[in-house]
Amino acid sequence: MRQLRLVQEANARRIRLAGRELVNLSSNDYLGLSHHAELIEAAGQALADHGLSACSSRLISGHTRAHAELEQELADFFAAERALAFNCGYVLNFGVISCLMRDGDVIFSDQLNHASIVDGCRLSRARVEIYPHRDMAALESLLKQRGYRRRLIVTESLFSMDGDSAALAALAELARRYDAWLMLDEAHTLGVTGPEGKGLAHQLGVFDSVQIFMGTFGKALGCFGAFLVGKRELIDYLINSCRPLIYSTALPPILAVAARKALKLVSKADDLRQRLNRNARFLRQGLATLGFNTLAGDSHIIPVIIGPSDLTSEAARLIIDYGAYAPAIRPPTVPAGTGRLRCSLTASHTEEDLEQVLNAFREMGRKLRLI
Ligand SMILES: *Cc1c(COP(=O)(O)O)cnc(C)c1O
Numbered sequence: 238m239r240q241l242r243l244v245q246e247a248n249a250r251r252i253r254l255a256g257r258e259l260v261n262l263s264s265n266d267y268l269g270l271s272h273h274a275e276l277i278e279a280a281g282q283a284l285a286d287h288g289l290s291a292c293s294s295r296l297i298s299g300h301t302r303a304h305a306e307l308e309q310e311l312a313d314f315f316a317a318e319r320a321l322a323f324n325c326g327y328v329l330n331f332g333v334i335s336c337l338m339r340d341g342d343v344i345f346s347d348q349l350n351h352a353s354i355v356d357g358c359r360l361s362r363a364r365v366e367i368y369p370h371r372d373m374a375a376l377e378s379l380l381k382q383r384g385y386r387r388r389l390i391v392t393e394s395l396f397s398m399d400g401d402s403a404a405l406a407a408l409a410e411l412a413r414r415y416d417a418w419l420m421l422d423e424a425h426t427l428g429v430t431g432p433e434g435k436g437l438a439h440q441l442g443v444f445d446s447v448q449i450f451m452g453t454f455g456k457a458l459g460c461f462g463a464f465l466v467g468k469r470e471l472i473d474y475l476i477n478s479c480r481p482l483i484y485s486t487a488l489p490p491i492l493a494v495a496a497r498k499a500l501k502l503v504s505k506a507d508d509l510r511q512r513l514n515r516n517a518r519f520l521r522q523g524l525a526t527l528g529f530n531t532l533a534g535d536s537h538i539i540p541v542i543i544g545p546s547d548l549t550s551e552a553a554r555l556i557i558d559y560g561a562y563a564p565a566i567r568p569p570t571v572p573a574g575t576g577r578l579r580c581s582l583t584a585s586h587t588e589e590d591l592e593q594v595l596n597a598f599r600e601m602g603r604k605l606r607l608i
Pocket of ligand 1: 328330351453463
């Protein structure tokens with residue numbers, strides 16, 4: 238029985254729950270931008286200019302100057318032909334995959350892909366081949382099947398529950414060899430990874446092999462919303478066929494303005510990215526020294542494997558007593574027996590915060606005889 242938890246106050250670093258102030262390890266505000274003064278000022282000005290809502294879908298009269306400017310900025314930033322903003326990443330993945338793929342097509346999807354990708358695959362009515370997490374040999378043998386009209390490989394860049402990355406160079410090569418489209422979800426790497434925070438595909442030099450590239454504004458950009466970049470024909474097709482874009486009220490213009498500003502900030506945030514990486518290395522090392530299993534990744538998302546569901550809930554409760562909030566992630570979100578506390582680090586955490594976190598994990602681990 239899951240329940241909503243009332244958050245009294247939160248930023249990238251701290252959270253107030255049930256009257257207690259804790260180190261926040263639950264936020265995707267990786268660069269601490271959600272409270273950035275320039276973003277808030279830009280959004281405030283946009284609120285005065287545009288009001289709260291476009292009050293219409295993009296196709297009717299909801300496509301404002303704010304949307305057009307954001308999309309141009311995104312296309313320029315990624316050196317892509319065009320960009321298209323969406324209300325959020327869930328709707329984008331769900332809407333785009335189900336719109337592009339249909340009966341007679343086949344989708345190859347990593348076992349750990351996000352729920353929004355899973356749901357898009359289901360709704361598409363294409364055949365869906367789930368390949369074991371990051372297993373390129375298994376994917377290749379699935380790709381050898383004949384008889385489908387179109388093929389799509391879809392993956393996250395950084396997997397949000399395990400904190401490890403897709404083998405993107407190998408995926409790009411397989412997509413090329415087997416004539417498949419490649420769709421990439423950079424929700425957890427946009428702003429964080431690669432030159433100017435452009436993501437993993439840019440870092441690895443394979444951006445041009447990605448036909449459908451998506452990112453979200455609700456994580457490292459500190460805003461809300463999502464976007465896709467790609468070829469002109471792709472964007473035109475989506476504008477004509479993608480149901481959530483056609484039949485839902487447009488992204489509020491204030492969010493388009495804020496996201497555009499956030500993109501500017503992110504492109505110049507090398508110092509924040511360095512701080513985030515330093516924090517991630519420090520905490521991973523500290524947790525490993527204590528004897529915890531944090532899986533194989535090296536990112537700012539650090540899963541601390543606890544085990545059975547009940548024990549994971551108990552660990553999450555205890556760690557709050559010791560001053561940190563790291564949410565319990567349990568089955569069915571992750572496989573049985575791999576319940577975990579998921580730590581999201583941000584550039585805003587200080588060394589003192591991280592010492593407090595390590596201390597909390599040490600106390601919890603000893604009490605539950607995990608270490
Ligand atoms: C958060 C997330 C989404 C959904 O994005 P929202 O804008 O929050 O709806 C999609 N894909 C992945 C991998 C995510 O982590």
